[in-house]
Amino acid sequence: MRDKKTPAEKGVCIHCGASMKKWSTPDISFSDGLGFGAEALLVCFNDACPLYVNGWNSMFDRYGRVGSMRYWQHPADNDDGALPVAHKDAMRGDIIED
Ligand SMILES: [Zn+2]
Known part of the structure; x- marks a missing residue:
């Protein structure tokens, strides 16, 4: 998936450099039926x-609906991607605080 040679620094967003939070994955699977294979x-x-801020426009332009994306990383391997979010507080209830 990743075309860069060096893997992203774990737990640090490649888009903004913020430290990322653990988020418990929902039981539902996303549209392609692909699970994450991780509990968080x-x-x-x-x-x-920037991914999130710019996402509001690109989601609307591309899909004709309001929403945005947040960057995620798999804790155990180098998988990463963008999760669709419908509104500002989407998914926040599932943050795992250390
Ligand atoms: Zn970020």
Whole structure:
């Protein structure tokens, strides 16, 4: 998936450099039916993150709906990606505080 040679620094958002939070994955699977294979992912919850800020426009332009994305990393391997979020506080209830 990743085309860079060096893996991202674990727990640090590649888009904004914020430290990411543990987020417990929901039981539901996303549209492609692919599970994450992890009980928790690392997710960037920084509301100033460029992926998230710019996501509001790109989601609307591309999909015609309002929403944005937050960056996630798999805690155990180098998988990462963008999770769709519908509103500002989406997913926050599942943050695992250390
Ligand atoms: Zn970020």
